[in-house]
Amino acid sequence: MKNSAVLKVANFVWFQGIWWLVILFQNKAVIPVLGLILLWIVISPKRVEDIKLMGTVFLLGTVVDALLTLSGLFIFNETETLVSFWPIPIWLSLLWAAFAGTVYHSLTAFNGRMAVAALAGAIFAPLSYIAGAKFGAVELGASVVLSYIFIALVWSVIFPLCFYLSNRFEAKQAQA
Template sequence: MSNSFTIKLVNFLWFQTIWWLVVLYQSTFLVVGLLLAWLIYSPLRKSDSKIMIAVLLLGTSVDSLLMLTGVFGFEPGAWLSGGASHWIIPIWLVCLWAALGGSIQHSLSAFADKPLLAMAAGAVFAPLSYFGGQKFGAVTFGYSPLVTVGILAIVWGVVFPACFLLAKKLTADDGQNSA
């Protein structure tokens, strides 16, 4: 088993663990620990940290906009503070975006130079992920399932390939660009 394969496998398992923690428990503190652990373990620490921050900012903006427009929402207890009105997604979902960024150069690297494949994968698998989250009570939908799938497919058909474009731009000068 090659080192590259091992890194990709560990990264895949790391991301899946984070997904389950946020969806089932809306866990924040353990997830932050896992994010930091990845930055210690990653062979591409510098570029991973840049990408994680960029994807976190992109995803938080996109999901906050989707939340504010009523595509999906969260129970009042989803935030660390108890207020009823929020303009940004819960921190556990922000952390999930960082984790997605940490997977761009590793377990998701097969999509790096294939924008049409990334577009199709984003349009298909992201809505499934949100629906999984909805089934476990992590998120609620404001529209019918068909409308929600349509919106999420369009948004993620753009956002997922954009993550790889961001990664490429951010790592162009690092000499470690594997995205």
């Protein structure tokens, strides 16, 4: 898949599909989401970089959302977890990995524009979590306004950090 515009659209649609799967089906979506992530890795022109970034952001996002869960901001109403020792639902960790799969592709407009990335993260990421709450995937432990503010603060750092990491991985790959 070499055409840049086609790749960006396919990547955007791919991520949106994963978002809807995990929000609507949570744990029942894990296997299909793993399949979609593997599919992306197979077709990605930046396979190595994607794998590195997806793995890193999978762990980073798990820690971030685990801290937000421990703080009481996120409450997950799942009675069963697929992995008992994992601090958040595994589908949410997979969503972080899938998000990382967009950084080199459909989100390239933010690369090198850290202030714009911080602003976009602060505006749009909280909307995603709030939408997830509206669909019952998570319960917010604070008002919508306070939740928005806390998530906005976190994502004003996380979103630009993803581009910083992507540039580091890409530079190391170019040196190899």
